[in-house]
Amino acid sequence: MPVRRWFRRPDEQDAPDRDGEHVVTDPRQASALASTADEPLPVRLRVPDVDALRHLAMAADGAMTQDLRVHIERWEAPSPRWRGRMAPLRDTRTVTLSHDPARRTASAHVSLHAPLPVARVLDALIPAFVPDAPVVGAGFPLLAVDPSAGAEALPLLPSRRIPQLEPIAPALEGRHLRKADVLLTARTDLAREEEDAVHQLTVGEALLGHPRVERPVIDLNVHNPIGRILGFKPSPPARRLVIDRPRGVVRLLGATDPDLRPIEFAIAEPLSARDVAAVRNVEAVDLSPLAGLAGPVPEGLTTRFAELAAAGVILHSLPDSVAIAPEQLSPRIADAIRRPYRPAMGLERERRSVALRRAAMHDHAGFLRLASAVEHRTGSRYLPSVSVVLSTMRGELIPGVLEMMARQTYPHMEVVVVAHGIPAPDLSGVELGGLDVTVVEVPSTVLFGAALAEGVRRSSGDLITKLDDDDWYSEHHVFDLVLAHLYSRADIVGKTTEYLFFEEVAQTVHRTFATERYHDQVAGGAMLLSRAAFDALGGWRPTPNSTDRSVLIRVETQGGIGYRTHSLGYMYIRHSSKHTWERTDSQLLNGSFEQWRGWRAPEV
Structure with a gap:
């Protein structure tokens, strides 16, 4: 990423100010601080957004400081009450954080008892400004990033923080114990790395x-859909894509309004966080102007397509004359972006957008690529496993739920069925494929929350999600939740009851819910959180109802944050029988946006 896009004031020179402190506006100069001073000097940084901290932390190899100030010029509060915390850092003397949601700025001042690398301090500051729940997994290889890896390694990392080689205290040194299990590096001379x-x-x-x-x-x-335009909002002005070859940029222009301010980004460079924020309210981009493209597709353009798709933008109408090789772009995306599209709200918009973002994340996500390479190199899994927990008193519904879970596309999962006051079902005729299923029997005297807790105790997954026995789930449901867990780094993620089917009147309803947003509420039948977070919260309370709400309340009161991803792949079904969620049909119909007679699955 060019430095000019990280910093608002490139005219400022990196030099000591009146107090002898260095004001660093170019991260390439951060490493020079250590060599230009006899002792570590205070460092002041002015950055455009939180993502710049990641790049600086990767670039600041060798720079040391005992006093660091950071000012973030564009900061967004994930939710009104959320306030982040700096990660633990040895030798910390004082930490002062300032969050100003009204002005959309934030700042930090860290003073240390002893000098530390600038990169280490910046990395510890990231969770002070953006949700960054830790990566979890029992027996996962410990990953570290060598500074030589450079910015090219950032898309591979599982979170916003950069895992660095941590020194081992002499008293804790063990025989043959090294600082990391896997070191991500760009070096070809691995003599030093072999010791680390x-x-x-x-x-x-x-x-x-x-x-x-x-x-x-x-x-x-x-490259994710956080903050996307909501499905029930009117379509914003249409955009069309044109290429400015002399300047090496792509321009998104108003298709019908020439006065609409263009959105511009470089063809050959990854979309920055600022670029992604600029396209949040871009519903779709018409690619038909590329019909006049002479010669091959400019290098980097197809990667920009994948990044836009991951952000939720609907790309469409790519001419057949524009050839795209499979090694340039996922064939699923290439096929989808050739189809025409007319601006639309509601389910139609969501289906097109979600199909593209799923394909982009499944086929292009750097972390999924890293996880496969780590597993191949070490023999240890580096993707989280998921335990799906179902507690039911209706044995006749269990086979149908298990068949839906057997079709899931996520590769590492198990299902724990809690037979609550009923005998274990006969699953001999159920098409389970290779699904790992455990059935636990608990008596009817056990409260619902306690039954769920017993299911968790009998599970083994790194992540835990809950199913309701009578709801509908597509084959993408679990993978959707894992992806939201990865890109939001929230403490709990989930879908919501955006799509409902009223069985008695055979009516499908689409309600207006804010999705792809940090939020306090998610649906109990479609929530996911890590086992570590679940245990820290105390899990489901032993109550007969509102068990899911009890978890959400403790996430919020303990300073955590939730995230709602899109709701495709999940349908809440309302029967005439009693539900643990006590809401009337009229209450559930409030805010309905679209309605259809009969069953209308959110996706096929």
């Missing part, structure tokens, strides 16, 4: 993954 890590993995190897995939990657921490 058990395995070395070059950035080039990680970008290709295993099996080898000749296709560019996107960064889930940047």
